[in-house]
Amino acid sequence: MTRWDGIYCGFPPAPDGILLRWNFDPWAIALLAILALWVGRSRPGATAIFVLALAFLSPLCAMSSALFSARVVHHILLVVIAAPLLALSRPEQGSTGAGLPFVLATATLWLWHVPGAYDLALSDMAVYWIMQASLLGTAAVFWRAIFSQPPGAALGWVFLAYLAMGMLGAILTLAPEALYAAHATAPLMWGLSPLADQQLGGLIMWMPGAIPFAVWGALMFRRTWQSMDAAS
Numbered sequence: 001m002t003r004w005d006g007i008y009c010g011f012p013p014a015p016d017g018i019l020l021r022w023n024f025d026p027w028a029i030a031l032l033a034i035l036a037l038w039v040g041r042s043r044p045g046a047t048a049i050f051v052l053a054l055a056f057l058s059p060l061c062a063m064s065s066a067l068f069s070a071r072v073v074h075h076i077l078l079v080v081i082a083a084p085l086l087a088l089s090r091p092e093q094g095s096t097g098a099g100l101p102f103v104l105a106t107a108t109l110w111l112w113h114v115p116g117a118y119d120l121a122l123s124d125m126a127v128y129w130i131m132q133a134s135l136l137g138t139a140a141v142f143w144r145a146i147f148s149q150p151p152g153a154a155l156g157w158v159f160l161a162y163l164a165m166g167m168l169g170a171i172l173t174l175a176p177e178a179l180y181a182a183h184a185t186a187p188l189m190w191g192l193s194p195l196a197d198q199q200l201g202g203l204i205m206w207m208p209g210a211i212p213f214a215v216w217g218a219l220m221f222r223r224t225w226q227s228m229d230a231a232s
Helices: 015-020 026-039 045-057 058-067 068-089 099-111 115-121 124-148 149-173 186-190 196-204 209-229
Strands: none
Touching: 015 026, 015 058, 026 045, 026 068, 045 058, 045 068, 058 068, 058 186, 068 099, 068 124, 068 149, 068 196, 068 209, 099 124, 099 149, 115 124, 124 149, 149 209, 186 196
C-alpha cells in the first residue's frame, strides 16, 4: 500500500482544493530566509529564492504530491532555474572543470527518477529532503562550473545538460507502463491515468524543459559573440 504520510506538503489534493494548499512550514520558510542571507543583495539570488518559494510554498508543492507531471515541473524549477541563478549569485573565482560536476548532477537527476528511489523519497520525509538537497546542490555546483568556462565551452555544456535531461524525459514518455507507485491512484482525481500523467511529465522534461536551457544557451552565445567582438 502506498504511504502518503511521508510526503512533504501532505496528502495529494483534488483539483477543487488545490488553490488552498499553500505551505507555511516554518522550517521551509526559515531555510529560504537563511539562503536569502547567503545570496545577499544579488538580483539572481533573489530571483532564485522566489523560484524556490514557488516550488516549496505554493500549491505546486501539494500538486506534485498528486501528479508526476507536477513533480517534473518542480524539479525543473530546482535544477534548471533556481540552481543556475544561485550559481550566478556566487560565481566561481577562476575557471574550473565542468566534467565532474556534469557527471554528478546528471547521475543525481537520473538516480532520483529510478522508480524505487523516487517512491522512497515520496514516502519518507528524510529521503525526500535528501532528494531535494542533492538535486539543487549538484545542479548549482554544475552551473557554477559552467559559468566559469570560456563562452564556447559553456555553451557546449549547456547543450549536453539538456541532452541528459531530454533523454530521461524521452524514456519516461515512451515507457509502456506507469513506473511510480507514488502516483498510482492520485492522477485519477485529475482525470489522468497514471501512465498519461507519466507521459505528460516526460514530455514536459523533454520539450518544454528545453526552454530554460535555450535561455541559458542564448546567454552563453551572447557572451561568445561579445568576446569575439572584443577580440576583433
